[in-house]
Amino acid sequence: MNNDIEKVLYSEEDIAAACKRLGTQLAEDYHDKTPLIICVLKGAILFMTDVIRDMDIYAEIDFIDVSSYHGGTASTGTITLLKDLDTDVAGRDILLVEDIIDTGRTLKYLEDLLRDRKANSIKVCTLMDKPSGRVVEAKADYVGFNVPSEFVVGYGLDYEEKYRNLPYVGVLKPEVYSDK
Ligand code: 5GP
Ligand code: MG
Numbered sequence: 001m002n003n004d005i006e007k008v009l010y011s012e013e014d015i016a017a018a019c020k021r022l023g024t025q026l027a028e029d030y031h032d033k034t035p036l037i038i039c040v041l042k043g044a045i046l047f048m049t050d051v052i053r054d055m056d057i058y059a060e061i062d063f064i065d066v067s068s069y070h071g072g073t074a075s076t077g078t079i080t081l082l083k084d085l086d087t088d089v090a091g092r093d094i095l096l097v098e099d100i101i102d103t104g105r106t107l108k109y110l111e112d113l114l115r116d117r118k119a120n121s122i123k124v125c126t127l128m129d130k131p132s133g134r135v136v137e138a139k140a141d142y143v144g145f146n147v148p149s150e151f152v153v154g155y156g157l158d159y160e161e162k163y164r165n166l167p168y169v170g171v172l173k174p175e176v177y178s179d180k
């Protein structure tokens with residue numbers, strides 16, 4: 001698996017430092033609340049489980065799964081709800097945890113859903129942001145890294161469901177795509 005990587009963008013150490021910085025800030029900002037932290041599956045799973053360890057506050061967690069990619073490397077534009085939350089979000093302070101924001105469509109879909117369900121507040125923490133990819137307006141409140149418009153894998157992010165278990169974020173060799 002490591003042999004398929006052309007270059008490492010963010011090392012384990014870079015990611016740990018970003019989690020510490022974001023987690024500390026989030027704990028400060030939410031110290032007087034009990035947020036519901038929502039992990040957007042599957043990509044944000046590693047990031048969420050790391051960032052919450054740096055948050056010394058009372059918090060609950062839940063999971064939601066939406067899909068927009070259907071296997072490839074380009075967004076299809078249609079969002080499907082694959083797994084709903086278990087928790088009633090009405091009146092709750094929500095922290096959405098995302099792996100990466102590209103076109104913004106996923107985030108907009110989730111924010112609309114949470115607003116419809118009467119969340120009290122909604123904030124977004126993303127490991128990575130690709131501002132150059134925006135198609136709809138969407139903004140993260142907490143960002144680990146601003147990334148160039150490249151397709152990245154690792155630390156939760158997949159290509160055809162693989163590479164999520166790489167401990168760092170990197171870019172695949174071109175032949176990995178052309179081989180399939
Ligand atoms: P958006 O709806 O903002 O276009 O994309 C959001 C989702 O698309 C992300 O949560 C992620 O699952 C996927 N995505 C966007 N950019 C990348 C990328 O560079 N690599 C991978 N593996 N997934 C991406
Ligand atoms: Mg995602």
Ligand code: MG
Pocket residue numbers: 043069158
């Ligand atoms: Mg994906």
